[in-house]
Amino acid sequence: xxxxxxxxxxxxxxxxxxxxxxxxxxxxxxxxxxxxxxxxxxxxxxxxxxxxxxxxxxxxxxxxxxxxxxxxxxxxxxxxxxxxxxxxxxxxxxxxxxxxxxxxxxxxxxxxxxxxxxxxxxxxxxxxxxxxxxxxxxxxxxxxxxxxxxxxxxxxxxxxxxxxxxxxxxxxxxxxxxxxxxxxxxxxxxxxxxxxxxxxxxxxxxxxxxxxxxxxxxxxxxxxxxxxxxxxxxxxxxxxxxxxxxxxxxxx
Numbered sequence: 001x002x003x004x005x006x007x008x009x010x011x012x013x014x015x016x017x018x019x020x021x022x023x024x025x026x027x028x029x030x031x032x033x034x035x036x037x038x039x040x041x042x043x044x045x046x047x048x049x050x051x052x053x054x055x056x057x058x059x060x061x062x063x064x065x066x067x068x069x070x071x072x073x074x075x076x077x078x079x080x081x082x083x084x085x086x087x088x089x090x091x092x093x094x095x096x097x098x099x100x101x102x103x104x105x106x107x108x109x110x111x112x113x114x115x116x117x118x119x120x121x122x123x124x125x126x127x128x129x130x131x132x133x134x135x136x137x138x139x140x141x142x143x144x145x146x147x148x149x150x151x152x153x154x155x156x157x158x159x160x161x162x163x164x165x166x167x168x169x170x171x172x173x174x175x176x177x178x179x180x181x182x183x184x185x186x187x188x189x190x191x192x193x194x195x196x197x198x199x200x201x202x203x204x205x206x207x208x209x210x211x212x213x214x215x216x217x218x219x220x221x222x223x224x225x226x227x228x229x230x231x232x233x234x235x236x237x238x239x240x241x242x243x244x245x246x247x248x249x250x251x252x
Contacts, residue, residue, distance in 0.1 A: 033081055040074040047071050050134060053127035056113075058159065061106025063131070063152050066138055068099045073143070108155065114166045121167055128160045161198065165191045165208060172215070181219045188212045188219070 047070050054064065072095040078084035079092055115121045132153060139149040172187030192212050195205045 036081060037078060037084070040078045043074040044071055046130075047074070047134060050127060050130050053123070054131065057124075057127070058108035058110070058112055059131070060104075060108050060152065060155065061102060062104040062148065063135065063155075064106075065099065065102040065104045066144055066148075066152075067134065068095065068102055069143070070134065070138060071095050072099050112162060112166070114163065114170060121163070125160065125163055128156055128163065132156045132160075158202075158204075161194060162204065165194055168194075169208075169212070176215070176219065181223050185216060185219045188216050192216075 047067050051064070051067050051071075054067075072092070075084075075088065075092045075095050079088045085091075115124050135144065135149060135152055135156070138144045139146070144152075168187045168191040172184045172191070175181070175184035175187060192209055195201070195209050195212075198205055201209075
């Protein structure tokens with residue numbers, strides 16, 4: 001009897017160990033599943049925000065398709081986990097339709113409109129940087145061919161350059177209109193330095209450098225004119241002082 005009790009105790013202890021291990025394993029699996037769901041949800045939210053911000057940017061249809069596929073893959077991962085939201089099936093179907101209807105051959109818009117205020121410009125620049133980060137991530141995961149990645153990243157790099165240059169130009173022109181010629185010159189010189197730092201100048205870079213240098217000459221001529229006027233005023237003031245100094249003394 002004593003032996004049976006000992007055996008039962010051992011069995012109960014082993015069973016308790018197995019149950020505890022199973023519960024820990026289940027808890028870990030549940031935690032991993034929640035972490036994966038949160039990861040995919042963040043991917044979807046992040047990508048959809050960038051898609052929305054990109055709607056007014058001159059980016060290619062191919063890049064838009066890459067982002068749509070990124071959303072679709074994240075939704076499918078959520079669906080396969082069996083723990084996605086109740087409408088996951090419909091969301092996957094909608095995402096598949098968007099990918100299917102995307103036109104990867106669509107070229108970027110030729111028109112470029114800089115946002116109206118500095119806050120929107122900052123958001124624009126941040127969106128371009130985020131696009132490059134997402135594109136690099138998809139390439140590192142093997143979702144984007146190296147050739148496509150190189151082409152799209154180069155286009156985004158040029159877009160980022162263009163935004164930076166046009167922002168400097170906007171501030172430089174505003175400084176000129178406010179007769180702040182020194183500040184205007186600094187903005188234009190920064191823009192020229194950014195453009196001349198590019199290894200393969202295109203028509204935009206060549207044209208902008210020529211225009212900026214013309215504006216710099218205009219500022220230089222203006223500063224020379226102002227300096228000449230200042231010298232003339234100082235010389236006139238000095239003559240007045242000399243005339244007063246050597247003028248005949250008045251008798252009282």
